[in-house]
Amino acid sequence: MKLLLVLTFIMSSAWAKQSKIDKLYLKSLEHYKNRDYFTALDLIAHQYKYATPDQNIQHYIERLVGYTGTHYFNTFNDLELRKLNIPTTDLIMAKRNLYLKKFNYVHKRLKRMPKGHRLYPESLLVKGTAYLMDKKYQKAISTYQKCSEAAYGWEKRTEDKQQNYFAVLKESCIINIARIHYKQKNYKLAIRHYEDIPKKSFKWPYTLLEKSWAYYYTGDYNRSLGILLTYNSPLLESYFTPEAEVLKALNYFKLCLYEDALAVIDKYYNTFAPRSTALKKVIARGNKKDLFFFNMMFTPIKDTEKENKFLRNLVTQMTKRIKYNLDLNSFYQMNEEIYRANKSANLPLLLKMQKDLKEQINHYVKVSMYKFINEIHSLSSEMFNLKLEILSRKRDLAYKNKTFRKDRSRGNFKNIKREPHQEFWTFRSAFWADELGDYSLALDSTCKTRRIDRNE
């Protein structure tokens, strides 16, 4: 009799629990139909922190995340994420493990990722990065290769923002392959991979610098300098990177064009370093204001430019970053839900999440700006060392009563190293946008010395 009573109690409580979940699911579905995606997600995901949902609900949560992004799960711990048991949470956990350098767990979490899932290419990117950080380079290359192919497949059958997302994923994987080849000193292979990034891509301006380094290490200093010239173009003005100036000076140094190298170094000290100090002051002033960096991202460019030229560059660069764009997307989604003002929407949750997101974006922009300033100042010491080296070599030449055999000419096409798959022509004041990034100088190396004649 007692046993029967216990069984009846267990069954009735299980039935009551199930019926509560069913009700919540129906309520969440109602929110979904009203396009209150965050409210719908919160209602359902909250229930499954400690119990794994059935397949139907798993698919439903996946569909909701397609609208909200993964930001909502930031407050879930690993145990709670595991309970949900869906590809989205597997990927979030894998990323957390990657950050903690627990590579085995990264692979474990991504093992079940279905090949047809929209997150499959991104999971391959994470997996490849785990291999890369674990120094398993061959595995990393083959995983990135698969990633670029899978992302390309999705890119072809999607449109607009989704298409951009898969294009960026594909390009990230290709760039990572190039970086591995670069790391292994296979510079030519690295260059061929960098060249696979289309010029219209957000990522392309950044690959120019990496490609220039690769050319520098192959000894093709003229090509390296030509590519770096691209950053001077008004089209890429916003992508100014101090490292490009250091590399320019190094290239001139290798060609023994000491005067050119010194000109670059002087410009760095006279223009960029003071501008960076001024930027630091502007940032420090605004740092005291709440959400200063977040608000700056929405200030008209003309106003930011007035403050400091670098500020405009940094804001433009930031707007092209993937993380910033994903966060911004979630922010706008929340905004939409708030301003739609459906009575049933969970407004306190939305406002709290939006505040968190604003702070997150604010922090991200702040860190990026300080990184830029620190980079300028740390590279200053590199430039200083280079200047010392140049001055010492010039002094040695003077002591040995020697000078360079040739004066620097404007360049001769004989110095251009052309591969069979390349074409070259002289640039004669005809700008073709498709040629951006394909420039080369043709300067003679002046490293051979001769004794100075007494009559000179």
Place this chain on the structure above:
Amino acid sequence: MFKNWFNLFNLAILSLFATSSFAGEEDLYDFLWLDPDKSVYVLQNKIYPKDKSFYVDLGLLMNQTNKFQDTSGAQFKAGYYFSEEWALEFDYVKYSNLNNSALDSLIAVNGVVPFIQKPLSSSSLFAIWSPFYGKINTFNQIYYFDWSFGLGAGSYTLESNLDTVQDNTQDIYKEENVGAVLLKTNFKFHINRNLHLGVELLNTNYQFGTPKNPNSKGWDQNNDIIFSIGASF
């Protein structure tokens, strides 16, 4: 070199239609950012490299030599680029001939049939040299092209009324197969990685008799313009 011709052409077109679009882009077009102190070269990867690639083309031809025939035809060619600039190519051309109005008028007015050669077909093997690769910017689109030259040898089949034209009796055509030395030049415009359009000038040189001296053969030639569509893979 070719790029600059087209630049001039484009500049003229653009100055007519699009001058206002450049306003506000002065910085980009003053080129000071390209370091005027140094010579700048453009070193660009070919969008359509040819090395180790096959191609096949199907074309329609218009004959430019035959005075008394409307000669047209079709061309099939297939080739392989074993380096970026050199290829081996097989060509087959099939001709079709119709008497034209000039011949009809001549027969009607003078009552004589002139000496006529009707090309029937040719098969040849070419060495192709493709030294020029360029681009054209038009309608806000860039089109890439290859310009190649070919030297080939093969057999040329034609029929003529050489044996009967002197007697001016019966007009009988006799088919003959002769060896030929062929020259060609070809413009290939790339539509995408696998498709291209071609314009070709084909010059076929062969030895043949003349009504004045039927037993002694002299050099004769046949010229065709061919428009083709092809695939590369």
